[in-house]
Amino acid sequence: MTQAQTPAINGPVSQAPIIQGWCPGALRPMQSGDGLVVRIRPRASRLTPDQARGIARLAALHGNGLIDLSNRANVQLRGVTDASHPALIDGLRALDLIDADAADEARRNIITTPFWQDADSTQPLAEALALALTAPDAPQLPSKFGFALDTAATPCLRDAPADIWLETGAQGLLLSSHADLALPVTRETAVAEAVALAHWFITNGGVSDGRGRMAALLKRIPLPSRFASRRLPAAAKPGPGPTPQGQLVALEFGQMQAETLLQLADLGPLRITPWRMLLIEGVSDAPHLPGLITRADDPMLRVIACTGAPGCLQAHAATRDLARALAPSLRETLHVSGCAKGCAHPGPAPLTLTATPTGFALIRDGTASGTPAREGLSASDLTETLFRELP
Ligand code: SF4
Structure with missing residues (x-):
């Protein structure tokens, strides 16, 4: 398809994907x-x-x-x-x-910093938090609700898909969520306070129809007033x-x-x-x-692509061969998504190609379901000439 043949742009990518509302496990694949x-x-x-x-x-x-x-x-x-x-x-x-x-598997949803050292509190906290989340009186949290243990020397998991963070602060450990403010805790109180915050989330209406995330609740109400300490700036995602x-x-x-x-x-x-x-x-x-x-300047680090077709039932096209072909010519990050769900990168990217039943939609500075700048693009359009011509 040539640029002149590109269909009119109507609005956000509209082929609504099926939202499962839960993450697979081993026992619940x-x-x-x-x-x-x-x-x-x-x-x-x-x-x-x-x-x-x-x-x-x-x-x-x-x-x-x-x-x-x-x-x-x-x-x-x-x-x-x-x-x-x-x-x-x-x-x-x-x-x-x-x-x-x-x-138990669904509740044990914990991301742990990879930069822990034997002397820090990460390993004992990971064990204690896993035990607390699988205890009989553990909060009944939605399956996507998760915890980040960001307790190495410098926090680095601020962008992780978590709801509650235990992290390193200027004076010691902090408990926080999506807000700038945090609650000082100790090794001894950290897990109990994290579980208490999860209970607070449930008590304050964070769960609806078995779903809910802390970010949505904090748009409606602030964290309790005792969360008053400043969080440390987080390190950028490493290469x-x-x-x-x-x-x-x-x-x-x-x-x-x-x-x-x-x-x-x-x-x-x-x-x-x-x-x-x-x-x-x-x-x-x-x-x-x-x-x-193994190298931070590898062009393959500039592309993100979900499973796509044929591995995913919801995909409208294959994604990874296209992403691989485009990688060497990219100056910014490109997300290629098999549908508007955007599993591989839920947030915005400088460039996104979303597969639809009528070809790829190109979205700039948006998510896979964002408003396209171009629609109806074929994979060969993109790999041969068109991608380099895009404004
Ligand atoms: S974004 Fe990709 S992996 Fe996720 S549902 Fe759509 S096609 Fe499947």
Whole structure:
């Protein structure tokens, strides 16, 4: 299609995706175009080498061998079938990666900073918070409601899809949510105060029809007045490269083959980040494995793309080949989304291409459901000439 043939622009991308309202788990997988998606929630966002090796083998045996990292620091196996799911769960349970039941699994929604050190409070807090969220009297939170443990030297998880943060402050630990202000807590009180804030969320009408997020509630009411301390500025999202804790590596589209995970497991424990990157503990040299991004200037870091067709039932087009083809010519971040839901990047991006039944819509500085600047674009339009001509 030429520029002159581009259809008129009417409004936001309108093909409404199905909103599931819940996240898949291991015990409650979600159907997708390539089978069941089984999401594993590693404790403290960390896999031991044995766990990583075991996941890789189970993914090849019971799934299609593709492994995703989610923006909640979880690990997803794809292509699982109803028939293979029970044996997969048995294997994951033997690796200590399965909760007592699906309700516990859904509530144990914790993202942990990858930059923790043995001397800080992160590991004991992660264990105590997981215990509190799976206790019989735990708050009955919506399944997308989550916690961030951002308790390394500098906070870095401010943009993570969480609702309640425990983080490092100028004088010690702080508890907060989407506001600028926080409540000072101690190692001893932190978990109890975080759970109390979750109860406050429920008591103040944060849940409706089993759904709800803290950001929506805080648009209606402020946090309690005792939240009065200033939060520290958060560090920017890091890129691949060496860190004091080990080597940070990204994955193309946050996905790898089971074989890659098998090889990574031989290097050391893996910390799972919400940036679809892995931190390989104690490793100073970047490993060279297929699909691994080890340089901060790699053009593949400028593209984000969801599963798309055929892996997702809601997708109107394939996404990743297009994103890969466009990556070298990009100067800013491009999000390619298989539908208006924008799973891979819910927030705005400088450029977004959203697949619709009539071609791709181009959205500038918006989300996948934003108002298009152009519509009806084909993948070949974009890869051959048109993309470079866009204003
Ligand atoms: S954004 Fe992508 S992965 Fe999410 S529902 Fe749409 S097509 Fe599927």
